[in-house]
Structure formats: structure tokens, C-alpha cells
């Protein structure tokens with residue numbers, strides 16, 4: 001079992017990663033007043049196990065999927081917390097993927113100005129990224145994660161047992177954030193390249209998960225609320241990824257991040273941020289997880305969504321986080337028309 005500490009200013013957070021983490025969560029919440037917030041899929045698969053491990057907790061499940069990461073779901077969770085008579089010292093345990101973690105985390109931040117929060121991530125993406133670091137949010141008025149808060153969970157319990165029921169596609173989504181970390185960290189990138197044949201081996205993914213969490217913890221400790229700019233590096237591929245996600249919505253977050261990273265290597269090359277050789281290297285890493293870049297005939301429409309991205313400081317321009325070299329990144333602000341030109345590269349996809 002890996003134990004990773006995050007010494008963040010607002011509240012320290014401890015991540016447990018490995019077999020037995022769910023049992024640790026059960027011990028941690030034993031005898032405490034708690035609500036487990038989850039989604040319909042996780043509830044269908046795991047309700048008996050959750051009832052066995054957390055016999056006193058109330059389970060609240062909302063319909064699965066990004067389209068339910070909304071204000072009405074958020075208020076349904078808050079209603080359940082009121083009806084259950086939770087108070088400030090009660091716990092919210094988010095048991096699910098990134099959608100559950102983000103939404104339940106925000107409910108915990110808002111309820112009585114903050115109740116106690118633990119994350120029990122059940123997707124690879126949530127284990128390697130979203131459950132750690134304290135970003136919580138819902139989507140609002142067509143903008144991803146537009147309403148949210150930084151709110152650290154006091155504990156995160158990443159148990160690989162949940163990964164056994166994940167469809168292959170959700171594993172690929174998790175690989176999106178893993179590959180992103182591999183671009184930011186030369187060591188992790190090298191480990192991915194050397195073990196390209198093991199990217200579907202749950203044992204290997206578990207070791208990568210701990211590496212990614214350690215890397216993210218180091219970034220979040222230095223820039224918890226994305227003020228100094230360092231944390232922005234975690235948004236690699238996300239400007240385009242989020243725009244495509246809002247435009248098409250058929251795939252999942254991690255897959256759009258992979259496609260976003262691929263496209264943004266052309267921006268990095270075109271804007272002189274990195275060499276052609278390095279851009280090719282990053283594209284090859286992305287293609288280990290996403291073999292075929294699909295065609296987006298309406299890609300340029302994604303500009304409207306990219307212009308709504310939270311990272312943009314002004315009107316009419318798009319902020320993109322680009323990889324310069326292993327471990328180095330740059331933020332580039334592109335005029336809308338120049339960014340749209342790059343988006344057009346997605347119209348044909350790539351084999």
C-alpha cells in the first residue's frame with residue numbers, strides 16, 4: 001500500500017493507493033455519520049459491497065454521466081444531506097469516477113460552508129487524477145467545471161478492486177491523464193514507453209497510478225489554487241479536450257484529453273514552442289493510448305467552446321498549455337482565428 005501525503009495550505013490530504021484501501025476507508029468512517037454519494041452504474045455494481053463495508057452510511061446515487069454534472073444533481077445531493085440531518089462534522093464520501101468526485105466534492109464544500117470529505121475513486125481516471133488535489137465543480141451554462149471550489153479531501157482511498165469492472169474504454173480514459181503526466185514528467189513518460197505492452201495490465205496501471213499521484217501531489221503542494229501558474233501544467237491537452245467534449249460529448253473526458261494533446265503538439269510546433277522531433281515524440285506517446293485520432297468534421301465549431309475556457313483572461317483569445325520539452329511547459333495565448341486554423345487539422349483525423 002502506497003501512502004502519499006499532500007501538504008496543502010488549506011488542509012493536508014493523505015492518499016492511500018493499493019489493495020486494501022477500501023477496508024482502510026471503512027475503518028476511517030466506522031461509527032461516523034456519513035453519506036456515500038455515487039452514481040447509478042457504481043451503485044448497481046457495488047451497492048452490496050458498499051453496504052457490507054459501510055453498514056451505517058446512507059447511500060445516495062444519481063444518474064451516471066457527465067450530463068448529470070449539473071446544478072440540479074448538486075442540489076439533489078444537498079437535499080439528501082439535509083434530509084439525512086448531516087452536520088458540519090459529518091462525512092461526504094464520493095464513491096465513483098471523476099463526475100461523482102467533482103460533484104460530491106462541491107456539495108461537501110458548500111454544505112454548511114464545508115463538511116468533511118473523503119474520495120473513494122472507482123475509475124482509473126479518478127484514481128490517477130481527479131480525486132487528488134481538491135478541484136471540485138459542476139458544468140454550468142455550457143462551460144465545463146464553471147462553478148466550483150478548491151476543497152481538499154482529507155483522505156483519498158484508491159483501491160484497484162474497482163478497476164476490474166471498468167470497460168476498456170474507461171481504462172483508455174484513465175490513460176489520457178496518465179499520458180498527460182508522462183509528458184510532464186520525463187520519468188513517467190519513459191516508464192510508459194518502456195512498458196507500452198502493459199498499458200492494459202491492471203497491476204502495472206496501479207504502479208503508474210501511484211507515480212501519477214505523487215507527481216500531482218508535488219505540483220498541487222506548490223500551487224494549490226492555480227495562482228502561481230505551476231498547476232496550469234496539469235491542463236495540458238485540456239483547452240482543446242474540453243472544447244471537443246462540449247462540442248461532441250460522445251466520448252469521455254480522458255479520450256478528449258488525448259485528442260487535445262495530439263492537436264496541441266501541432267500548435268506547439270507551429271508556434272515555435274517545441275521542435276518537430278519533440279512534437280513527434282509526444283504524438284507517439286499519445287498514440288500508445290489512442291491509436292487512431294478520429295475525424296471531427298465540425299472541429300472549427302469547437303472554437304466557440306474554447307473561447308469560454310476558464311483559463312482565458314480576455315475576450316477573443318484562447319489560452320493553451322503546451323509542452324516545450326520533457327518536464328517543461330508554456331502557456332500561449334492565441335488569437336481566435338489562429339487557434340481555429342489549428343482546430344481544422346482535426347477535420348481529417350489521423351490513422
Ligand code: NAD
Pocket residue numbers: 039040041042045064065066069096097098099100102122123124125126129130131132133134135136145162163164165166167170173252253254
Ligand atoms: P465518470 O465519472 O463519468 O465515469 C466514467 C463511467 O464509468 C461512468 O459511466 C461511471 O458510472 C462508470 N464507472 C465508474 N466506476 C466504475 C467501475 N468501477 N466499474 C465500472 N464502471 C464504472 O468519468 P471519469 O472519466 O471517471 O471522470 C471524468 C470527469 O472527471 C469529468 O467530469 C472531468 O471534468 C473530471 N476531472 C476532474 C479533475 C479534477 O482535478 N477534479 C481532473 C480530471 C478530470
Ligand code: GLY
Pocket residue numbers: 129130132133135231234235
Ligand atoms: N486536473 C487538473 C488539476 O487538477 O489541476
